[in-house]
Amino acid sequence: MELLQTAAMTTAAERLKQDADDASPTHVEALFEVTPPRAPSSRVVTFTTATTYVFNVAYGGSALPKKSGPPIGMADIHIDEFHEDLRDELYQLQTSDVEHKRRRRVRKFDHLERIDMLKRAKYHVRDIATFCMDAIDIRKSRQESLHQFRREVYQADVADDEDTPRDDEGHKADDTEDTMMNAMHELKRLRPPMFEPPCHSLQP
Template sequence: MTKRLAFTTATIYVFDLDHGGSALPADTGPPVGLARRHSRQERIDLTSPVSWATKRSRVRKFDHNERMNLLKAANYSMKEIAAFCFDAIDIRKSRLATLDEIEAKRQARRRKLIHNARRLPQHTADDCPLEQDTKT
């Protein structure tokens, strides 16, 4: 006996763009992500492919100016937007410093391994008792 499960409706929560979120742009500008609360919700009928198949969109990246304009449209003052930019700069600097620390530790471990490998005595076949047994 096979069991089946079918969904007939889905609820879509729509979020506006807002400051922050988990997004921090790699280059410049303030982070823009999703607002904490949804602005509206929609229920769609999954049994009718037309109702949900036409509403596709893509995630996209915004450049510096677009992010600034989005925050202005979300009623943030220029002073607040500037503070967001400075915070983002501090976070980027911190991330770069962490990457530099990780790389420095990796290089130090590598140098130590190379140094220790050079200090090991170099063995020859004459030093190895097993090799001597096979010669006789």
């Protein structure tokens, strides 16, 4: 009787241990029950309203023309604003057609157009003349700075060229090595390919 009870207890203990092993995440069969992680869903950002601000023309010191004329820009405060609902299907169709037809180009104004725009913005003629003179001075200063930079680069190249050691023929050592390497590459390029006789000519 005691042997039967001991055997029953041993069988129950082994069954509990087996169940615990099966429930363990390190068990081989448990690996097949793990669900794969979900792929991250793509997020889409949509805008519902577009706001357009309108500014008057004003003197803009940072927008200096490359050639001539006073710089123009936007006023500090906007004078009007428009709100458009982007959820309207008709608006989306209209804007999509306009975007396809309209070419993205920046409008460039010449000297007289800039002066006329400043006049319509209620700037005095003397102020406009001052803007033009200031623009000329800034262009001259930028050009002189560019020339000075180029002179410094040229002088640095000349000083580096004078300090470089030369061989007996007056060539720089670096130039000699580069010339030899270029000559070797040129010979390899111009050399005809090796002639390979056909296999049947090697047979007696």
